[in-house]
Amino acid sequence: MKKLLLVLLAVMLCFGLVACATTETEEPGEGEVATPENPVIRLSTTTSVNDSELLPYLQKEFEADTGYTLEITSAGTGAAIEKGRTGDADLLLVHDQASEEKFIADGYGVERIPFMYNYFVIVGPADDPAAVADAAEASDAFAAIAEAQAPFISRGDDSGTHKAELRIWEAAGITPDPAVDTWYISAGAGMGAVLNMASEQQAYTLTDKGTYLSHELRDTLSILKEESEEMKNTYSMIAVSPEAYPDTNIEGANAFIEWMLSDKATQLIAEYGVEEYGQALFFILDDETAAE
Amino acid sequence: MEVLQETINLLFGSNPELRQIIGVTLQMSVTSTLISVGIGIPLGTLIGMYQFRGKGVLMRIINTLMGLPPVVAGLLVFFLLSRSGPLGEYKLLYSVTAMVIAQVLLITPIATGLTASMISQRYPLLRETALGIGLPRRKQLLYTLYECRSSLFSVLFTGFGRAISEVGAAQIVGGNVQYKTRTMTTAIVLETNKGNFDMAIALGIVLLVIAFVIMCLGQYLKDKSERP
Amino acid sequence: MIKISQLRKSYNGRCVLNIEDFVFEPGGKYALIGANGSGKSTLLKILAGTLAADSGSIDCPSGLRERLGYMPQKPYIYDFSVLKNILIAFTHSQSDSAAALRALRRVGMEDFAAARGSRLSGGESQRVAFARMLVEPHPLLLLDEPTSAMDLNASDQVEQELLDYCSEQTTTLIFATHSLAQAQRVADTLLLMDHGLLAEYGSAAELIHHPQTQEARDFLRNWKVD
Numbered sequence: 001m002k003k004l005l006l007v008l009l010a011v012m013l014c015f016g017l018v019a020c021a022t023t024e025t026e027e028p029g030e031g032e033v034a035t036p037e038n039p040v041i042r043l044s045t046t047t048s049v050n051d052s053e054l055l056p057y058l059q060k061e062f063e064a065d066t067g068y069t070l071e072i073t074s075a076g077t078g079a080a081i082e083k084g085r086t087g088d089a090d091l092l093l094v095h096d097q098a099s100e101e102k103f104i105a106d107g108y109g110v111e112r113i114p115f116m117y118n119y120f121v122i123v124g125p126a127d128d129p130a131a132v133a134d135a136a137e138a139s140d141a142f143a144a145i146a147e148a149q150a151p152f153i154s155r156g157d158d159s160g161t162h163k164a165e166l167r168i169w170e171a172a173g174i175t176p177d178p179a180v181d182t183w184y185i186s187a188g189a190g191m192g193a194v195l196n197m198a199s200e201q202q203a204y205t206l207t208d209k210g211t212y213l214s215h216e217l218r219d220t221l222s223i224l225k226e227e228s229e230e231m232k233n234t235y236s237m238i239a240v241s242p243e244a245y246p247d248t249n250i251e252g253a254n255a256f257i258e259w260m261l262s263d264k265a266t267q268l269i270a271e272y273g274v275e276e277y278g279q280a281l282f283f284i285l286d287d288e289t290a291a292e
Numbered sequence: 293m294e295v296l297q298e299t300i301n302l303l304f305g306s307n308p309e310l311r312q313i314i315g316v317t318l319q320m321s322v323t324s325t326l327i328s329v330g331i332g333i334p335l336g337t338l339i340g341m342y343q344f345r346g347k348g349v350l351m352r353i354i355n356t357l358m359g360l361p362p363v364v365a366g367l368l369v370f371f372l373l374s375r376s377g378p379l380g381e382y383k384l385l386y387s388v389t390a391m392v393i394a395q396v397l398l399i400t401p402i403a404t405g406l407t408a409s410m411i412s413q414r415y416p417l418l419r420e421t422a423l424g425i426g427l428p429r430r431k432q433l434l435y436t437l438y439e440c441r442s443s444l445f446s447v448l449f450t451g452f453g454r455a456i457s458e459v460g461a462a463q464i465v466g467g468n469v470q471y472k473t474r475t476m477t478t479a480i481v482l483e484t485n486k487g488n489f490d491m492a493i494a495l496g497i498v499l500l501v502i503a504f505v506i507m508c509l510g511q512y513l514k515d516k517s518e519r520p
Numbered sequence: 521m522i523k524i525s526q527l528r529k530s531y532n533g534r535c536v537l538n539i540e541d542f543v544f545e546p547g548g549k550y551a552l553i554g555a556n557g558s559g560k561s562t563l564l565k566i567l568a569g570t571l572a573a574d575s576g577s578i579d580c581p582s583g584l585r586e587r588l589g590y591m592p593q594k595p596y597i598y599d600f601s602v603l604k605n606i607l608i609a610f611t612h613s614q615s616d617s618a619a620a621l622r623a624l625r626r627v628g629m630e631d632f633a634a635a636r637g638s639r640l641s642g643g644e645s646q647r648v649a650f651a652r653m654l655v656e657p658h659p660l661l662l663l664d665e666p667t668s669a670m671d672l673n674a675s676d677q678v679e680q681e682l683l684d685y686c687s688e689q690t691t692t693l694i695f696a697t698h699s700l701a702q703a704q705r706v707a708d709t710l711l712l713m714d715h716g717l718l719a720e721y722g723s724a725a726e727l728i729h730h731p732q733t734q735e736a737r738d739f740l741r742n743w744k745v746d
Contacts, residue, residue: 075485082487156470158486178470179309186470188482189463197467200375200385417596423570424590424662425652426611435598435608518599 035067041252042071044081044089046160047190049235050074052210052281054272055093061268062259068252076159076190084108084238087245091253092238095160100236109238110250113257116269117234118282120164122225123195123212124150124204132204132224139172141225146174149183151203153194156186164233165206171230195221208233210281213273234285298494303501309471314502317475320388320462321455324395328451331396332403333444337437339404340411341419351408357401362394366461369394373465386467391475394461399451406450410443411436445514449507456503476502521546522567522584522660522692527576529562529716537562537573537716544692546659551703552696554713554739560696561593563713564662567694581659587612589658593665593696595649597637602629602648605637609652616655623651626681628674642669650678654685661686663695667702679706700728700740712736 049055050072059070073083077096083089085108092109094100103109122132122141130148135141145152155162156178169176176184185203187194191211198205199217209226212218225231237260239253259265266284273281302310339350371377373385373393384390415436422432437444459477466473468482476499483492525541537559544550552560565571567578568590597605606620624630627647632640640648646669653661666682667675683706686693697703703710704724711721712735719735720727731737 075487079485079487082489085487157482158488185472188468188470188474188478188485190485193463193467197386202375417592417594420565420570420590420592420594421596421649424568424592424595425609426586426589427608428611431608439596439599 036252036255038249038252039067040069040071041091041249041256042073042089043091043093043256044083045072045074045093046077046080046095047074047192048095048161048208048211049093051190051192052208052214052273054210054269054282057272058260058265058268061264062256065264066255066259068255070256076155076157076162078158084240087240087248090240090249091256092240093235094238095233095235096163097234097236098163100238103238108241108244110241112236112238113261114234114236114285115260116282116284117232119209119227120161120206120231120233121209121212121223121227122204122206123198123221124224125202126222128222128224130204135225137171138168138225138228138230142168142172143174145183145204146172146176146181149181151183151185151201152176153185153187153198153201153203153205154178155191155194155206156188157190159191160233161191161206161208164231168206168230210273213277213279213281235282294490295493295497298490299497302494302498310498312471313474313476313479314498316388316473317456317477317499317502320391320395320466320475321452323388324392324399324455325448325452327392327396328399328455329403329448332400332451333407333447336404336407336447337411337433339408341415341433341436351405354401354405354408358405360398360401362398362458362460363464365394365397366464369397369461369465385465386469386473388466388473390465391462391473394465395455395458398458398461399454402454403447403451406447407444410440410447414440441517442514445510445517449510452506452510453503456499456506521580523579524567525577525579527563527566527578528574529566529571530574535716537566539563539576539716539718542711542718542721544694546692547686547690548709549686549693549707550695550709550711551707552694552711552713553698553700553703554719558713559716560713561664562716564590564664564694564696565592567660568662584659587656587658588660588662589653589656590662591649591653591664591666593668595645595652597640597645597648599636599638601633602635602637602640603633605648606651606655609655612656619655620651623654624648626654626677627651628677643671643674646670647674647678650681654681657689658691659689660692661694663693665696665698668698675702682706704728712739714739 045055051074055072059072063069074080077094077099080092080094081099081103084092084103100112104112122138124132130145130150132141132144135144154165178184178186185197187197191207192215194205195207195212195215195217197203199220212223237257239250239257240248242248242250269282270280270284273279339347369390370385373379373382373390418436418439419432422435427435457477459481462475463478463481466475466478468474468478476495480492480495480499483495522544523541524539527537527539528535529537552563554560562571566573568588569585570590598608602624603617603620606623607615607617610616621630621633624633627650629644629647629651632644646666650666653663667678670678679702682693685691695706708723709721710724710727712719712727714735720731720733727736728740731740
């Protein structure tokens with residue numbers, strides 16, 4: 001089956017029908033650290049941590065400290081996890097608890113290690129036609145948008161953010177149908193592209209705060225609803241199980257996990273964005289929450 | 293064999309969303325091809341038939357534009373139609389019209405360039421004979437196009453092939469909006485990004501089948517035109 | 521009468537035609553002879569108006585240029601029926617199928633009337649192109665190697681039709697040929713071209729048997745070897 005998939009994919013690539021993602025390899029920094037035996041770690045992550053520049057920022061430090069080279073590919077959480085299933089990643093950094101748990105239950109992952117979080121926010125036009133800012137909870141805000149039939153842009157790509165959005169609709173007791181509800185626009189695109197569209201159409205959307213704050217067009221959209229338990233967005237790391245794929249770089253994956261949990265990395269994450277945006281974009285989970 | 297199953301389901305099942313996506317894809321490809329060819333063939337014919345100052349430079353510009361990367365065309369149209377752009381008031385961004393505009397920008401140079409080089413090659417011989425019998429200018433043009441009809445069909449299908457397979461510009465200016473501007477190619481990218489590879493490949497096969505059917509139809513018309 | 525003077529044409533700095541002056545008398549039959557690249561086709565194209573000279577002038581009676589007939593070296597036969605290929609040549613009169621068929625018969629191509637133009641051989645194409653010249657009266661006929669691809673029978677037939685046509689219509693004929701015998705049979709004046717220059721001209725008897733210039737002697741010597 002996998003072979004057939006590969007062959008078909010190759011054929012389609014020949015026809016130029018599939019856009020292929022390129023991965024960049026960075027030279028390991030010069031220094032005292034000896035290069036490990038298996039130096040390349042393939043990290044599959046979501047667009048939110050990559051687009052907000054958090055990972056590139058950590059990558060430099062990690063590579064200098066350990067001698068590993070990180071190859072980062074970013075996609076929606078659905079695709080990011082799928083790369084673990086197909087053995088095309090050594091390590092995942094994603095944010096959708098339900099699919100993460102399924103990934104481990106299916107025998108592809110070693111352990112789910114939640115380590116940081118941030119918040120989803122509802123952004124939209126400054127004049128807020130649906131009066132979202134007055135809503136008590138995120139689900140009330142969504143209900144107000146549906147009530148006003150104000151344009152709302154959904155990621156529509158099975159990403160962690162998309163799934164979080166669907167949970168909020170569920171909590172609000174509303175199931176928008178893009179085939180009928182013209183105000184509900186299913187973009188099938190990454191967070192950055194969806195923010196472009198929301199800005200162009202002056203529509204509401206759900207975004208993680210980090211991507212919003214680092215987006216060039218942030219001034220054209222305002223944060224209307226933020227920081228509530230419902231809107232919490234937890235990121236986890238999962239090493240791909242060597243039992244599923246024996247050639248996976250489990251040493252490298254563990255080295256990255258260990259480094260990310262170190263005092264130095266947690267300090268770096270907590271400081272990230274403070275200088276540029278006046279606030280932290282990601283927060284470290286304390287042990288109590290992590291143990292939940 | 294999941295892929296095969298998916299493909300068969302897509303091809304023969306009744307999937308209203310897929311039908312809608314195919315509809316948008318065809319609407320976009322056919323409209324943009326017709327407009328591009330409608331501009332490109334007459335323009336290319338004029339450029340091919342006449343000698344004038346700056347023809348060499350013009351041909352080089354057209355040849356460069358033939359290689360215009362779709363994402364660049366997409367970006368240009370995006371800025372043109374953006375809320376803050378010169379045509380922002382018409383609110384055309386993320387519509388099929390926007391995609392057609394971007395495609396026309398991509399395909400017109402191709403249609404013009406191919407026509408011009410084909411006509412430049414064949415016209416001198418046709419012209420000698422036509423002038424020798426004293427054919428009026430209108431008939432000269434008419435017969436020239438008639439003699440080149442097979443190549444003109446190829447121009448048409450090259451344009452169509454480009455339009456239906458294009459993804460970069462369609463994504464940027466169309467936005468891949470479900471039930472509105474999602475095309476076969478942007479849907480394939482989306483399914484790939486979702487990690488839904490079976491569906492992506494199945495869609496790819498459906499796209500190839502559609503393209504194949506249309507090209508067969510084209511070949512049939514082309515052959516028919518050669519047997520008057 | 522057609523008077524050319526100081527006619528010059530060059531391509532990329534190479535002079536391909538340079539004729540001081542010459543007068544073609546009305547009703548005269550002129551054969552252009554000379555090696556490949558000597559300027560025969562260039563002169564015919566300039567006279568036909570499909571090519572512009574760099575300098576010089578052509579004086580001819582008004583209206584002549586619109587009514588001349590010109591058959592290029594590679595005549596184009598359109599991809600419709602042979603009959604229609606003839607019918608399009610009625611540019612000054614109502615097209616007439618009977619007349620078109622008569623013209624085809626005169627070149628031995630009447631059986632091909634319904635054939636596709638693109639399927640003809642080189643010699644057949646030349647015969648059809650020649651038939652196109654016959655359907656209307658032309659005060660001036662310019663033919664560029666009109667029988668070069670024809671077999672001997674076809675060539676003889678076309679030559680005869682050409683002579684008949686010229687005497688019926690009192691046409692001035694200028695044609696290029698590589699056959700000295702054909703030039704002798706058809707033309708009353710031969711023009712020997714050499715490197716774009718008009719090296720020598722005169723009646724067939726004069727030029728062939730008493731060449732005055734070294735160019736003519738060289739050209740004729742090579743010819744007789746054949």
